[in-house]
Amino acid sequence: MNQVGMRLTELYWLPSADGISDTLKGLGRQATVHVDELIPLARSRLDFVQTQRLDRLLGKVLSGATAAEDPIGLKRLRLAMLGSATLDHLEPGLRVAALRRGIALEIFRGEYGQYQQELLDERSALQAFAPNIVLLSLDARHLAQGADVGMSRADAAALVAGRIEQIKATWRAARRRFSAQVIQQTCLPCVPAAIGSNEARLPGAPAALISALNAELPRHAAEEGVDLLAIDAYAAQDGLAAWHDPVLWHRAKQEISPLAAPAYGDLVVRLVAAQQGLSAKCLVLDLDNTVWGGVIGDDGLEGISLGQGSALGEAFAAFQAYVRDLSRRGVILAVVSKNDLANAQSPFDSHPEMILKQSDIACFIANWDDKATNIRKVAETLNIGLDSLVFIDDNPFERGIVRRELPMVAVPEVPDDPALFASTLADAGYFEALNITGNDLERTAQYRSNAQREMLRHAHTDVEGYLKSLDMTLQWRPFDRVGMQRIVQLINKTNQFNLRTQRYTEAQVEELLEDSGAIALQLRLLDKFGDNGIISIIIARPDDEAMFIDTWLMSCRVLGRRVEEASVNLVAAEARRRGARRLVGEYLPTKKNGMVREFYPKLGFEPVVEKPDGATRWQLDLARFKPFDHFITIKEDFA
Amino acid sequence: MTSADTLSEVSDIIRDVLDAPDLPISRETQAIHCEGWDSVNHINIIISVESRFGIKINTAEIEGMKNVGELVDAVDRKRGAR
Structure with missing residues (x-):
């Protein structure tokens, strides 16, 4: 069984939206809701209650829009859901999953257990509905009708063959009437075994019969051009209890638990999307x-x-x-x-x-x-x-x-x-x-x-809005013993974002702990996703009236977040505090640090000298330096 | 968690399921007092409560419940017994 947090029924691959319940509540109070407000919610993780609430909002939007003008920009499709047990609780999950893929799904739900008549009767409401998709959601107990543990092997085989013929007749009726995509749900293996692991040795037992039907379906479906919805496989993966609750079967004839309805909807709509050419490529x-x-x-x-x-x-x-x-x-x-x-x-x-x-x-x-x-x-x-x-x-x-x-x-x-x-x-x-x-x-x-x-x-x-929303904090502190291991590791391991690639031993780094004239900073970046850890090391030593930047390195994980701009503001302030008038930086090219060749000019440093080997030297006049704009709170992290 | 906390969480679940954010709910509230609290939503409320609190309420208990207070008591009893 999949662990909690990794079940299909939880739609765990979708990102969770903050405060989605309040968002739904707020939209419920709005006079008009636009479909563009709902699509991002449909692409978030939703439980079944949230799915139902989103579905109600969607219903309001769709009822206000007519098919002819189609202002909502969704592909409209009609799905008929035919079955032998309670199905209405599955509708919201289907419509919301459709919205997730840009489809407005209209659903026709057949009368309980009347699917064969509805398919055959030319005057039924189903005929008027003219579905693009027919979903046959037949429950396992219905399909295993006639099972009897006392049956001979031959009788059980005949029962399976007969049931397959009935199902095929249903498929053909659906195809003949509607030229629709026909989706057949496999049998949910929700009846308990009578003997155990070797259930197939009792071929008339309901569990054995259901296994036999599921084994037969793929071949026939392929022959008839019908698509299978393999809920047996998905339920086995999640654990049956996530999909089926015997209490609900007896109370309400819900074979699929409402808790699994959002996932059920997603699985069906994947098949629809594939048929419509809307699967990802x-x-x-x-x-x-x-x-x-x-x-x-x-x-x-x-x-x-x-x-x-x-x-x-x-x-x-x-x-x-x-x-x-x-x-x-x-x-x-x-x-x-x-x-x-x-x-x-x-x-x-x-x-x-x-x-x-x-x-x-x-x-x-x-x-x-x-x-x-x-x-x-x-x-x-x-x-x-x-x-x-x-x-x-x-x-x-x-x-x-x-x-x-x-x-x-x-x-x-x-x-x-x-x-x-x-x-x-x-x-x-x-x-x-x-x-x-x-x-x-x-x-x-x-x-x-x-x-x-x-x-x-x-x-x-334009990423500025995104950067703002990250609530980034750059915490800095001088080198200390607690951070020593990580500092030494970064100094000796960082190849790409490293201006001079100076490597130092732990003993050499420790000397800086005592040197109050030097700047030796470890920078940690926090954001709404959590703590990125120590991501940058900067060492600068006084040199006459200047502060010479001996080491400036950063983890590439935090590129593109204006940490560089925030850091130079910080270094400039620290250098001024120590009485320096200029910052001097140097770029020493290596095979791997080409990405920071233009680092100093981008931060407003003026060129001083360029050597034939490609090394460049730069300086920044602290009297004229104007701090950069960025979206990061800079904070000293006191030990 | 006190019984009042349980009542507050159960009430939020009921409001979410019924999509009635302003519905007043007390221990004495009964299904027949609430618009939309039909047999389908009754199941939805029970399984939401079960999954929120990690408990299972059995068939006989569900049948016997008269009001929200009894649901809250069942939750507290089962949470205590875990």
Whole structure:
């Protein structure tokens, strides 16, 4: 059974929206509600009560809009839900899941147990409804009618064959009348076993009969062009208790618990979306700590975790294998990584344990732009809509910024453990498919060549609002013994965002503890997602009237958040306090720190000298320095 | 958590399920006093309470409950017994 927090019924891959209950309450009090206010809620984690409340709001919006003018911008579809038990509690989950995928779903619910008559009667209300989709939600007890533990094997087999014929007749009636997509729910294995593990040895037992029906359905459904809704498999994955409550069956003939209704709706609508061509087409991958463990720019080829040798490395390899399988069945792959291109590509070219190859990636972007901008480029390059992209990134900051800037891109909440990345993607069902064709299997190659022809164009995105909303605090304190281990680690490990790449031993760093003239700062960044830990180290020593910046390094995890601007304000203030008139900075080029070549000029430093080896020296006049604007509260963190 | 806290949380659940944010609820409130509290929503309220408090209320108890106060008492009893 899946642990709590990782069940389909919890829609755990969707981000939780803060204060969603209050938002729903507020919208309920508004005189008019627009559908654009509801879509972001539908894309958030909702329990069944929240789903019902959102559905009521949606009902108000849809009843005010007529199909002809269609002001709401949703695709309108009609679904007939036919069954043999109580189904009305499943409707809100279906409509909200449809809204999640840009569909306005109108539902016709058949009379309890009347589905065969309704399909056959030309004057029934169902005929007038003319559904695009017929969902056959037949409960297990209904389908297992006639089961008897005393039956012979032959009689049980005949019963199964007869029941399959009945189901097929229902499918054909639906197809003949409506040329609709027909979806057949598999039997929920909700009846208890009479003998146990070897239930099939008692072929007439209800549980054995249900297993036999479920085993038969895929072949017949494929022959008849019917799509299966495999709730037996999903319930088995979650644990039956998350989907079925015998108390509710007896009280209200609800075979599927209302608690599972939001997930049920999502599973059905995935099939509808696949049929309508609305499934996602492209998976956009972050690299560091998503495709391999560690940071390639800092850790190097030998330092990243990937493949045999560690549990972590194996988990990343398994995720790559899953992604490659997605690619082979037609999902396009793209890469968006904050890295130098050469660094980002090096594992693809040279790491022996890489399963993904560059030829699997249709569009490969590695630079230091923000990810929303780069994801736009992916969509433009591949010439597909942003709403057909799924972006996977281990970093909650990057997920947050992409969700905010590009709300139409699906961004799953991935658990911290890479061992769970593949199952999260699978559970989210973005890439639901019904038929796999030869064309699917060739797709990545096609998109890749298109991408190579197309020029990349820049698209700008305004991230200031997002940065403001992050409530960032930069906590600083002088070097101390508590932080020593992390300080020494950062000084010796950081390769990319490191201006002079000076390496120091612990003893050398300790000397700075006693040196009151020097500036030796450890910076910690906090935001609404939590504590990013110590992310930057700055060391400056007095040199005549100037303060010479010996070390300035930062973790690439916090790039693009104006930490640099906040930090230079802080360093300038600290230098002034010590009587300095100028800040002097130096850039010493290495193979890996090209990204900070322009660091000092960007912060307003004037050039002093450039040496033939590429080293540059810069200075900042503190009397004329005007502090930068940023969205970070700077706070001294007293020990 | 006191019984008053339980009453307050149970009342919030009932208001959410019935989508009636301003509904006054006391221990004496009965289903027939509340618009929309039909048999379907009754189930919704019970399973919401069960999942919120991590308890299971059995069929006989549900049948016997006369008002919100008895639901609150059942919650407190089961939470205490865990």
